[in-house]
Amino acid sequence: MKILNNLAKTKFWQSVFRTKLPLSTNLDRSLVIFNSLTLHIHPVKVRLRAIKFSYTFYLGMISFFLFFVLIVTGVLLMLYYQPAIPHAYRNMKDLEYVVSNGSFLRNMHRWSAHLMVISVFLHMLRVFYKGAYKPPREFNWIIGIVLLVSTLLLSYTGYLLPYDQLSYWAVTVGTNIVQYIPVAGKEIRFLLLGGNEIGEYTLVRFYVLHCVVLPLVMILLIAFHFWRIRKDGGLL
């Protein structure tokens, strides 16, 4: 504790954290928020009712934390993954038998992905039944819908990456639906698959979508989503 106190007095510490320790008054506590990036997400004071578990079930928060876990485990998985046939599948086997805690890493990524789909959907239901989409929050609801769709797309593009029987045929089923889109269905499918059938280029395309494009979209939209909640007067 004494080391910590001394550390807090150093010039370096004070250049990072603007608020002086120890925190004894409500002014200090408000400065913690006021002097940091957190102010863009949280006001200095919040409604007591809005932060109770029974009010929101923390579903938005849980979705975000699952997304965070997905990014961390996803980046780690990228270190062991090659988007090529049959390397992709062998990498899965390596994760299982060669890489330390490889299975754990993959399990973590997969289960949080499934849970995120559920929690984002439940979050939408909570917002709907509480009527929290009402003016002035209409546009944030739309951002939320786009986030739900991106979550589904992220989960779906990730489904192909292990390149086993399960992923191959699941993606076949999905991309077959795409070809029924009127006028440009066949072309869109070709664009997605990088060919007429699932192959090397499909894997690369889904990999890029899964690891670069969709997460970027997601991060930007989440930032906007949070900022809008704050601007529109907090949770409802």
Added chain:
Amino acid sequence: MTNEKQFEIEISTDSKEVPQRLAIIPERTPVKYELEKPDEKLVMTFPNLIIREVICFQLVVIVLALISLFFDAPLEELANLQNTPNPAKAPWYFLGLQELLHIFPPVVAGVLIPLLVLIALIVIPYFDINIKRSGLWNDQPKKTFVIFSSSIFLFFLLMIFFDAFSIAIPTLLIYILAVSPYFIKKENVFINALAHLSLAEWIMTWFVFVSVLLIIIGTYFRGPGWNWVWP
């Protein structure tokens, strides 16, 4: 409201010449003012909210770690074009869609319905005229009953025509729940709760119920050739 026009309204901006002022006060407070709750108890974000966020994050990680320790992610053999599994199933969250694909023509199930659902979700905040969420049977219950029942009946017939029993039967169940406050006048907690649901809430409840059911059917009750099997 019969003696409303007993006086004449003279519109003028000159307060000296026309000293009287008329204020029109609506009978009920407009909804948009009613929803604001200014006198609610506030607490400091730090530490009250921040500590909850930290604990929530820790719990999420702990639960995930436990799940990941005990349940392995599925991995089958290498993808093989020659070996088509029967049935080939999409990820679970698209199994409702796959079930629809089995019922309706592909353009309807694969393109039209998802598009309509998406549009319906997006326009919710812009088309919500019932801001106060008054219950379905609050005003003109008889008229509501006739319109509601006939539209559900038409929808039901359409579903039967397509052999879509997995949609028709849950629709009927939701319908029975929705109309029960109209017939049962007895006061109890359950009926009261049902009577309070607005049309929008009934539609959403129906949508969620049907999609969850379709996903469950697609996951556990569909076998080779997409035929019905018991799990």
